[in-house]
Amino acid sequence: MAEATEKPLNFIEQIIEDDLAKGKNDGRILTRFPPEPNGYLHIGHAKSICLNFGVAQKYGGKTNLRFDDTNPVTEETEYVESIKADVKWLGFEWAEELYASDYFDQLYEFALNLIKKGLAYVDDSTSEEMAVMKGTPTVAGINSSYRDERSIEENLDLFTRMRNGEFTEGTRVLRAKINMASTNMLMRDPIIYRIKIATHHRTGDKWCIYPMYDFAHGQSDSIEQVTHSICTLEFVPHRELYDWCIGSLEIFPSKQYEFARLNLSYAITSKRKLLKLVTDNFVNGWDDPRMPTISGMRRRGYTAQAIREFCDRIGIAKRDNLIDVSLLEFCVREHLNKIATRVMAVLDPIKVVITNYPKGQVEELKAENNPEDHESGSRIMPFSREILIEKDDFMENPTKKYFRLGLGLMVRLKNAYIIKCDDIVKDENGEIIELHCSYIENSRSGNDTSGINVKGTIHWVSETQAVDAEVRLYDRLFKVEDPSREDGDFKEYLNLESLQVITAKVEPALKNATLNTPYQFLRKGYFCLDADSTADKLVFNKTVGLKDTWAKEASK
RNA sequence: UGACCUAUGGUGUAAUGGUAACACAACUGUUUUUGGUACAGUCUUUCUAGGUUCGAAUCCUGGUAGGUCAACCA
Numbered sequence: 001m002a003e004a005t006e007k008p009l010n011f012i013e014q015i016i017e018d019d020l021a022k023g024k025n026d027g028r029i030l031t032r033f034p035p036e037p038n039g040y041l042h043i044g045h046a047k048s049i050c051l052n053f054g055v056a057q058k059y060g061g062k063t064n065l066r067f068d069d070t071n072p073v074t075e076e077t078e079y080v081e082s083i084k085a086d087v088k089w090l091g092f093e094w095a096e097e098l099y100a101s102d103y104f105d106q107l108y109e110f111a112l113n114l115i116k117k118g119l120a121y122v123d124d125s126t127s128e129e130m131a132v133m134k135g136t137p138t139v140a141g142i143n144s145s146y147r148d149e150r151s152i153e154e155n156l157d158l159f160t161r162m163r164n165g166e167f168t169e170g171t172r173v174l175r176a177k178i179n180m181a182s183t184n185m186l187m188r189d190p191i192i193y194r195i196k197i198a199t200h201h202r203t204g205d206k207w208c209i210y211p212m213y214d215f216a217h218g219q220s221d222s223i224e225q226v227t228h229s230i231c232t233l234e235f236v237p238h239r240e241l242y243d244w245c246i247g248s249l250e251i252f253p254s255k256q257y258e259f260a261r262l263n264l265s266y267a268i269t270s271k272r273k274l275l276k277l278v279t280d281n282f283v284n285g286w287d288d289p290r291m292p293t294i295s296g297m298r299r300r301g302y303t304a305q306a307i308r309e310f311c312d313r314i315g316i317a318k319r320d321n322l323i324d325v326s327l328l329e330f331c332v333r334e335h336l337n338k339i340a341t342r343v344m345a346v347l348d349p350i351k352v353v354i355t356n357y358p359k360g361q362v363e364e365l366k367a368e369n370n371p372e373d374h375e376s377g378s379r380i381m382p383f384s385r386e387i388l389i390e391k392d393d394f395m396e397n398p399t400k401k402y403f404r405l406g407l408g409l410m411v412r413l414k415n416a417y418i419i420k421c422d423d424i425v426k427d428e429n430g431e432i433i434e435l436h437c438s439y440i441e442n443s444r445s446g447n448d449t450s451g452i453n454v455k456g457t458i459h460w461v462s463e464t465q466a467v468d469a470e471v472r473l474y475d476r477l478f479k480v481e482d483p484s485r486e487d488g489d490f491k492e493y494l495n496l497e498s499l500q501v502i503t504a505k506v507e508p509a510l511k512n513a514t515l516n517t518p519y520q521f522l523r524k525g526y527f528c529l530d531a532d533s534t535a536d537k538l539v540f541n542k543t544v545g546l547k548d549t550w551a552k553e554a555s556k
Numbered sequence: 557u558g559a560c561c562u563a564u565g566g567u568g569u570a571a572u573g574g575u576a577a578c579a580c581a582a583c584u585g586u587u588u589u590u591g592g593u594a595c596a597g598u599c600u601u602u603c604u605a606g607g608u609u610c611g612a613a614u615c616c617u618g619g620u621a622g623g624u625c626a627a628c629c630a
Binding site: 007008173183186191212238240271314323330403520522 | 557560568572594626
């Protein structure tokens with residue numbers, strides 16, 4: 001393939017190329033993806049994963065997967081496992097699997113080191129007292145009385161005893177001695193170690209003090225010799241502290257860079273809120289197909305390739321953004337169109353009797369599996385006198401632009417015959433219960449000598465051979481474009497009709513449907529088999545609909 | 557009444573002092589045994605006021621708007 005015009009670099013890549021040009025770190029590039037194992041990964045993490053692993057790949061570097069597990073209260077092994085599975089599924093391989101908790105001993109030494117340098121002290125103030133002394137963004141804080149009165153020896157002694165479990169939670173913390181008057185609130189003597197009597201998912205009960213994020217993250221980067229520590233914009237104010245810790249400890253100078261996190265329309269990307277949806281049963285677990293989690297999207301039938309393409313298209317910048325979910329759906333359709341097996345499924349059936357077709361006759365018709373992929377072959381579909389078509393493919397009084405079935409009108413049954421509607425059968429309430437049609441005998445697909453041209457082609461299934469399938473139709477989880485910006489409880493903006501379960505009639509070939517195979521239900525959308533399927537009950541998820549210009553026209 | 561970050565079509569992202577472009581969305585057509593796909597096209601842009609410069613989306617200053625920061629969370 002000819003080399004396309006060079007893709008412009010995002011600002012992170014520019015920084016890396018500049019560093020490379022300057023010979024920084026001898027050309028070594030090491031990034032890291034550092035999730036806290038307190039929830040499942042979502043589409044926002046996918047952006048970060050693609051960025052971190054992507055730039056490393058591009059510049060011959062490596063990426064570590066590091067779990068930022070410094071708060072034992074919220075973290076669980078279940079999350080660790082799901083995160084690893086999701087990163088792998090997305091298609092990335094980490095150089096090393098690491099844990100901030102691997103560094104607890106080292107981090108403790110770092111704290112001791114700071115104390116010895118007179119750069120950290122034990123504070124006995126309550127959190128309320130500390131909050132007051134901290135000041136506000138416009139008013140400088142004041143020094144704690146413990147700040148200068150305690151000697152290095154006393155601080156060393158107290159911190160050691162904190163570690164030994166001699167004090168109860170909340171009674172003492174270790175603080176960095178920086179500047180209570182800094183305009184950066186994070187520099188006003190931040191807490192770097194706190195007492196937590198909790199069992200850690202990896203270190204068990206070994207520790208009763210745990211480092212805070214700011215005392216663990218930069219140092220972990222430094223220990224691993226991460227060259228480019230890429231995080232989201234909310235950490236910009238942390239950078240000064242990140243650099244202060246590394247500078248004070250005189251360790252490898254990893255550098256932090258920040259990009260704008262992804263916001264997706266009609267969705268939320270807050271682990272805390274997603275957790276709430278799960279625990280309050282608004283959805284059926286983290287992998288509910290309506291969730292913007294990687295596991296949810298996977299279950300819904302989104303492909304890793306589509307998600308990677310999406311992350312690539314949204315770009316990397318420092319501006320707050322709200323990406324239209326239609327771009328994600330575009331990427332999903334774009335991929336699925338190329339690989340999905342076409343099948344026929346009638347979601348909302350109405351019966352059609354082909355009155356001039358012999359009773360009891362079953363004909364086997366050939367159906368193409370994928371017009372986009374000529375290697376994909378074909379399959380056989382049974383055709384008979386009684387078939388089912390989609391209710392909205394018939395209109396008693398069709399408008400001019402409607403070119404499906406109407407009384408006296410003709411349509412092509414995909415891969416089969418042209419039929420004409422002769423009669424409408426209604427019940428006592430005037431509801432249409434079936435249609436009587438006649439077929440044009442010499443109009444069979446691939447063998448059409450009728451010379452008749454019809455504008456519409458519709459899908460169908462043969463009634464006796466069709467199989468029942470539960471089909472789960474999903475709509476957006478939220479009613480508003482940007483739920484995170486609305487006032488009040490975000491749950492008020494949930495779309496309570498986001499899940500619709502129906503029973504559809506699908507062609508018999510689908511009895512052999514397999515997990516992870518994308519299907520296109522012809523003219524309806526992309527669907528995939530759900531793990532809830534059993535030998536005698538098929539369950540499909542709707543991944544995404546086809547682009548539907550008729551629906552737009554019809555709603556005018 | 558602070559510090560920091562940001563400002564380019566409806567939404568995103570490029571243009572790295574030298575012709576504002578690409579994608580999505582929206583809208584038209586053409587092709588089509590999927591009202592899909594493909595193809596062709598239309599639409600709509602540099603927050604504002606100054607300054608530097610032969611030349612500014614880009615550099616500087618002021619303003620405006622949005623975001624972030626006062627967890628023993630990450």
